[in-house]
Each structure stands twice: as structure tokens, then as C-alpha cells.
Amino acid sequence: MASYRSLKEQVYEANMALVKHGLVILTWGNASQIDRQHGVFGIKPSGVPYEQLRPEHIVLVDLDGRVVEGSLRPSSDTPTHLVLYQRFEGIGGIVHTHSRHATAWAQAMRPLPCFGTTHADAFYGAVPCTRPLTDEEIAGEYERNTGLVIVETFEKLGIDPLHVPAVLVAQHAPFTWGKDASKAVENAVTLEEVAAMALWTLLAQEAWQNLTPVPQSLLDKHFWRKHGEGAYYGQG
């Protein structure tokens, strides 16, 4: 029981960190963490505003998907978390957000390419994007099927989910994971930032042509009025 109190605290802290990092507005996100020894994970309750969330609200769910503690309904995305905990055995925490730029890539249904070391530090290659769900998968056990299509994506591409701890769900949004909920949050922060950087990188590459920099005279004027012996900017 003591371990569950700690589990709930950590899940609570991870959920609040999503707000602090600007990854979540309204109620659009959730974090969970699993206690592998007892086969139980804690997850945010559904639709509870973050400003009202308390550690005791965290719902405990077992690996058969049954609520084992908590009076609130768990996140509607619980079946997705469940599949990931079942199939990605090395992971201990999961985060789901609708962070702006990562979601844009998911909506564009493009894998997020690795354009630099910021990305490479956290994700060992492109962050994959799932195929869209079929009408049948959407009409059926939708949230469970979301988990299954994530697993399918990693299996088909032969990616180790511990090496690329993130995915873009097509027409939906990202999920990230890690050894615990805190690490999953860190990966969600990184994913959002590299998603934004990648967009600007592509725009810079495309737009960079027919450049007309300022004339030398303007460069001279502005640089030297602030630097060197003749400077007259500031209080000297």
C-alpha cells in the first residue's frame, strides 16, 4: 500500500509537469506509471481539470484493465496505456499529450526525421508515425486499437521502443514513454521541441534562396556605433 502511495504521487507529479512544461492545455493529456512487481499502474482520472487534480485521484488499474483502486473513472486512453505496458515490457511510464508541433506531425501523418543532435540525444532515429486506423478499428475497441497500431508500427519497422521512446499516432497526437513517468515526461518535452525545430529547419531550407542581406554601409553603421572606439550607443 505504501508503494501505491508513492506510485500515485509520482503519477500526480508527472501529470502536473505536463502543464508546467506547456505541453497540455485544458484536460488534453495524461501520464501513467506502472509498478511491475504488483502488475498495477496508476493513471490520471478522465476529464479532471489539472488545477483540481490531487494524488489521491490517481486511479490504479491492473494488467487485465480492471480498476483496483480509486473512485473516479480512469482516463479514456487507459486501454492504450494498457496495451503498451503489456507489449513493451521494458517501459515503466507513459505520457500522452496533444502538444502543438508534435501533433502537427501526427496530423500530417509524417515520421519526424532526425535533423540534429537535440533529437539524436533522445531518439535513435526518426520518430515513426502509425498508419491511420481503419473504420472498423475506430468503430470497435478504439483506444485498445490505438495501442495495437503503435505496437504494429514498431514491429513492422523493427524499432526497439527503448531506443525510440515516442510515436506519432496518425491524425491524433503523440505518445512517449520511459523507465518511469518522469522520464516519459522528459521525452514528451524533447519530442515537442524537436518537432518544432524540424518544422523550422524545413522552412529554413526551403526559404533560403535569393537572399538579400543588408548593404555593407548599414552593417558598418550599426556594428561600429555599438563596438570599438567610435561607439556612441549606451552610457560609454
Added chain:
Amino acid sequence: MASYRSLKEQVYEANMALVKHGLVILTWGNASQIDRQHGVFGIKPSGVPYEQLRPEHIVLVDLDGRVVEGSLRPSSDTPTHLVLYQRFEGIGGIVHTHSRHATAWAQAMRPLPCFGTTHADAFYGAVPCTRPLTDEEIAGEYERNTGLVIVETFEKLGIDPLHVPAVLVAQHAPFTWGKDASKAVENAVTLEEVAAMALWTLLAQEAWQNLTPVPQSLLDKHFWRKHGEGAYYGQG
């Protein structure tokens, strides 16, 4: 009267929430809420800075457009709110903002397409954009005509305003609504976010070509200096 005090409080809170969510700068926005039983709605006074706004400043207006309580002039957009309350009978609150990305779509005079579940959670399909007002409509009862063109848009397209509780007014900005002012604010927050996401989605789709990701050697270096047995980043 007690119900009016509560109405004013709720309209005040909704207006302040617009600032808190970053949807409004200067005095560019307003929120209202209707008491259907008494046929009276409360709305922000015109041009009052948010930092000076108090619940008692909220102006009460009846469904004939007459001020029934309040010493300040109501928002210049009051006739637009009035038309919407008259014609969209199921709504209880209205918000008008000039939030950056939603306004960009309105200025581009394009409906905002539904690219993902963030949008689908709140709006059942594309958020429509009105036709531009004619010179006559602008020169005449401009704010009332703004309301009428919104109603016309929903009727022409056969959209239920309760299913798509938002509109883009061409060359102007968005309006949102809901069962009360608080829900209309929530829809304004969602609209701004999905408007931004949709722009980035389109940019990602267009820019995604001729990608040159980093070489494998750089990927290896950065990922493995932080992960696994040979890692030397951090305090070990």
C-alpha cells in the same frame, strides 16, 4: 436579482479567463452569457481594460437589445451576440476573440479543416468561414449583420451550431459559443489551438520532401553518449 449577480459573476469570470488563456490582448474580446428564463444576457462593457473590469461592470441586455441594467455602454459587438442568442436557441454563452491563429484563418477566408482528434473532440467537422459582408451590410447595421451572416452560414451549410460551436467571420475573427460562457471560453481555447496545429500540419505536409536526416555516425555518437553502458553524459 440574485440570479443576475451570479450571471454577472460568471460573465466576469469568462472574460477574465480569455486573458488568462492568452486569447485576448488590450481590449480585443468579449464574453457573454444568457439567462434564458428571464431573457436577459450579461456582456462586457465596451473598451474597458481587463485589469479594471469588475463583476458589477457587466451590462445586462434583453432580447430586444435594450440595456436593462448597468451604467456603462455594452460591447460594440452586442448586436452580434443578440442575433446569435435569438437564432441559436440552444446556446447559453458566447465568446468573441481576435486570437492569433484563428484570426489568421478568418483573414485567409478559409474554413478550418478537421485534421485530427484534437479538433474532432470539440467540433464535429470543419469550422466554417462566413462570406465577406457586402458594402451595404458593412455600411448598415454592421454588428447585427455580422450575426446574420453567421446564421446564414450555418443554415446554408446545414450545420447544427451545437455540433460545431464556432465560426470564422471573414476578414474579421472567430466567435465561439456553448451551453454557458465558461464552455464558450473552452471552445475558444480549443479553436485557437487547433487553428495553430492546422497551420503547422499544412506546413509539415508541404515542406516534407528532400529530407536529409543526420548521418548514422552522429546519431550513434549522441544517442550512445547518453544511453547504455558507455554513456558519459551526466553524473553517471
Added chain:
Amino acid sequence: MASYRSLKEQVYEANMALVKHGLVILTWGNASQIDRQHGVFGIKPSGVPYEQLRPEHIVLVDLDGRVVEGSLRPSSDTPTHLVLYQRFEGIGGIVHTHSRHATAWAQAMRPLPCFGTTHADAFYGAVPCTRPLTDEEIAGEYERNTGLVIVETFEKLGIDPLHVPAVLVAQHAPFTWGKDASKAVENAVTLEEVAAMALWTLLAQEAWQNLTPVPQSLLDKHFWRKHGEGAYYGQG
């Protein structure tokens, strides 16, 4: 003298408001206000960090450009302010910033078009962009020539500076003005916002093609799991 104390206070408040509104970082901006009766304007001292600025630091300058009070050197842009006060007789306050999006338009050397009512509320038509200064103008009385090219722009285009209280200086950044420094700040806030909106408007217009919205099945799933009788999101 009492009026100068008030003048300094107002100039100080306007300068601090630039920081509060996110229009200025480091020391990149300044606000001034004129006392037309005494022919004296107060302006920010050059290169003083905003966190150290105090009302008594404001430098008083007369309409011949001579410092009449203050121990610090006035802003290096003082000669630009001076020309504007001399030639635009109806104005009482001036603001100069390097705010991000307005500066992008100035660097692109394009007038900022009026795409919507947010712009039309403050600026009666496109905000003009000056021609670039010549090498001679840059090497000579640079800051004074910056003022002169602004005046030239309004004269050539036949624009009343009270109707369009803003300008983009090519390859440089915006200036705005108004009846006092506070109004000039408000116009600087508006200019930055409409500059950003206009960029997004153009991007929306260009990118809007070959749209592939989400399938109906996904729209149904997400909208109806949160709305109506079968909803299962939230605490019910």
C-alpha cells in the same frame, strides 16, 4: 517642473510597458513623450537595462535636440524621435521596438497589408515601409535621416500619420506613435500582433490545398465519445 515629473513618469511607464507586453528584449527599444507647451520631450537613456530604469533617468530634450535635463546620454535614436515630433505635429508620443514579426516585415521591406478588422481598428490601411537609406544617408546623420525617410514615405504616399500611426523602416524595425506615449505603446502592441496575423494569413492562403481532413469515422468516434448520450469521457 511638476509637469516634467509627470512627463518622466509617463515616459518611464511607457518604456516598462514595452517589456511587459513582450515587445522588447535586452535594451532594444525606447518610448518618448512630448510636452508641446514647453517644447520638451522625455526619452529613455541609451543602453540602460530595463530592470535598472527609474523615472529620474528619463532624459529631457528640446526641439533643437539639446539635452535640457538629465545626466545620462539619451537614446541613440533621439534624432529620429526629434524629426517625427518636428514634422508630425499632431503626435504626442513615439515608440520604437524590434518586435519580432513587425521587424520581419521591415526586413522583408514590404508594407504590411490590412487583412482584417484587427488591423483596421488601429491603422487606416497598409502600414507603409520606407525605402532603404542610401549609403550616404547611412554614413551621414544616420538617425536623423531615419526620421526624414519616414516623413518622406508618408508625404509621398499621401498618408496622414494620425490615420496610420506606424511605419516599418526598411532593414531596420518599426516605429509607432500616438497622442501620448501610452497610446504609442498600444499601437506597437497592435502592430506586432497584426504583423504576426498577416504572416499566418498568407501561409494559410498558400498552404490551403489538397486538404485531407480526417475520415468521418474518426470524427464520429471522437465527437460522440465526449458529447451526447453515449459519451464516456470525463466523470459523467
Added chain:
Amino acid sequence: MASYRSLKEQVYEANMALVKHGLVILTWGNASQIDRQHGVFGIKPSGVPYEQLRPEHIVLVDLDGRVVEGSLRPSSDTPTHLVLYQRFEGIGGIVHTHSRHATAWAQAMRPLPCFGTTHADAFYGAVPCTRPLTDEEIAGEYERNTGLVIVETFEKLGIDPLHVPAVLVAQHAPFTWGKDASKAVENAVTLEEVAAMALWTLLAQEAWQNLTPVPQSLLDKHFWRKHGEGAYYGQG
């Protein structure tokens, strides 16, 4: 020793300023400063979260790259700083960030052109981008080679590092420097801002065509309902 206490304080302050200015998230950045008299520089320890960082954590390293004081491991980028202090003799402080827009330029592997005076005030011409490192350079002394390719870039292009105190490392991120760590931070702030402005400048230049501004009637309506004798916006 007293000077080292002051050195550590200044390095600490510079590192914290990176967070305050929004240039660094998580642990992605570092600042250092050298005491040229003693040939010792202080640098951030590796992987320590900023909220836990204290002045006494700053690690002192000599110009042979040996830790001379401090119990924590220095930043993994220490060999890059070392090369720059060895080869750019006029510099006293160095900053490394992964700030969003500057990193986008580095990832696009394009030099950052000077489009305006905001840039010219700090950098005397385009900020260069290095060539990508070779596989051998990456597999070898990677962080030292990063420093060497920066030096190579300035030598090849004949740029004085005191005139352009910044560089974009291809597929990685920016470094900036200055007479001390505080000035290097200021240059990092400027670099990020002009990197963003340059992107928007290019987008404005490209997108600016087939403009359709609002009709005159809408312009008249909105401007004159807020200005002049017939105005009815606000409290009159």
C-alpha cells in the same frame, strides 16, 4: 581563491540567465567563463538540472583540460569550450544552447544572413555555419573536433570571432561567446531572436503576392467606429 568564488558565481549566474531567457529547457545548454590570468575556466557540471544548480557546483578546468576543482563531472561539451578558449584568445566567456530557431538554422546547415540592424548591432555579417563533421571526427574526439571545426570555419572565411561572436554547428546547435559569460549570454539571446526574425523575413518575402486586403468599406467602418467624431466604441 577569492577570484574563483567570483568566477563560479558569474558562471552560475550566466547559466541561470539562459533559463530565464527561455534559451534552455531540461539540461540542454551550458555557459563558461575563463580567468585568463590563472588559465582556468569555470563550466556547468554535466546533466545537472538547473533548478538544482548552485555556484559551488561549477567545475574549474585548466587550459590542458584537467579538472582543477569540483567534485562533479564537467559538461560533456567541455572539450569544445577548451578549444575555443585556446584558439580564440580574445574571448572570456562561452555559451552553448539548443535554442529553437538558431538550432533550426544549424540543422538546415545554412549561414544566418544579416537582414537588418537587430543582427548588425551584434554580429558583423552573416553568422557562419560549420561543415558537418566527418564520420571519423564524430567517432574520434567528437567534442574536441566540434571546437576545431568552429575554428576552421572562422579561419577559412577570414572572420574575426570578436566581430561575429557566434557560430552554427551543422546538424547540432549554436555556440556564442563574448568578453565574459554574461556577454556570451546576451549574444545567445540576440542570436535566437535574429534567427527567428530571419525565418519570418524569408516567409514574408515569399508569401507576399496576390495580396487581397480588406475592402475600403470594412476599413472605413472599423477605423471610424473607434476614431473621430462618430466613434461609438468604448465609453466615449
